[in-house]
Amino acid sequence: MTRSLTRRCFLVLGSAFAASPVFAQAKRPIGIIGAGHIGGTVGALWVKAGHPVMFSSRNPAELKALVAKLGPLAHAGTVAEAIRFGSAVFVAVPYAALPQIGADNRAALKGKVVLDACNAIVARDGAMAQQALAEGVGVASQKYLAGTHLVRAFNTLNYRVLEAEANRPPPRLAVPIAGDDPAAVRVAEDLVRDAGFDPVLVGGLASARKFQQRGDPGYGQQVDAATLRKTLGLAP
Numbered sequence: 001m002t003r004s005l006t007r008r009c010f011l012v013l014g015s016a017f018a019a020s021p022v023f024a025q026a027k028r029p030i031g032i033i034g035a036g037h038i039g040g041t042v043g044a045l046w047v048k049a050g051h052p053v054m055f056s057s058r059n060p061a062e063l064k065a066l067v068a069k070l071g072p073l074a075h076a077g078t079v080a081e082a083i084r085f086g087s088a089v090f091v092a093v094p095y096a097a098l099p100q101i102g103a104d105n106r107a108a109l110k111g112k113v114v115l116d117a118c119n120a121i122v123a124r125d126g127a128m129a130q131q132a133l134a135e136g137v138g139v140a141s142q143k144y145l146a147g148t149h150l151v152r153a154f155n156t157l158n159y160r161v162l163e164a165e166a167n168r169p170p171p172r173l174a175v176p177i178a179g180d181d182p183a184a185v186r187v188a189e190d191l192v193r194d195a196g197f198d199p200v201l202v203g204g205l206a207s208a209r210k211f212q213q214r215g216d217p218g219y220g221q222q223v224d225a226a227t228l229r230k231t232l233g234l235a236p
């Protein structure tokens with residue numbers, strides 16, 4: 001085979017691989033801190049969308065059944081391993097755990113895009129939850145996870161709703177988000193879409209007050225994006 005013919009063959013093969021859905025776009029690796037109902041459900045949706053996901057636990061062996069069910073894109077590890085694994089990190093733990101997670105992993109988390117789904121519940125998390133609600137949960141979470149590019153997301157709906165309504169026919173279910181860093185917000189918007197929902201940017205982290213707990217106008221709303229924007233007084 002001549003050199004020119006060999007080169008043409010490689011070009012054809014390269015074009016075929018580039019056109020293949022498998023090679024067309026590398027999916028963002030995601031680390032999950034808290035593989036419970038919310039973390040497990042949203043993480044599974046990202047795996048189904050083609051993202052490599054590492055679920056974490058103090059005892060990763062407990063996650064073997066979950067990752068085996070989800071296939072080769074799913075992995076199990078420690079919290080530290082999940083943070084290293086992910087170019088984005090999803091946190092879904094009881095709110096009282098956030099300060100320790102931030103303190104233990106400050107260096108590893110620095111500069112990471114972090115999606116925060118943790119809800120401050122006074123009956124469970126005590127006085128620090130009450131303080132966070134008064135301060136604004138988005139602002140408080142950024143303080144606890146200092147150095148991260150934080151976006152509030154996926155904290156308003158029950159995991160059963162997320163599981164049942166993901167990728168429904170248009171109009172898709174809306175997920176409100178809030179963040180101060182525009183680049184991190186764009187990452188979060190893409191990940192919300194990949195999970196099968198439409199993101200609605202409410203504003204900066206301070207605006208996450210609008211959907212931080214039951215009774216807030218953006219919390220628990222099982223509606224499409226246009227309806228949620230109208231409810232929250234946002235531009236169409």
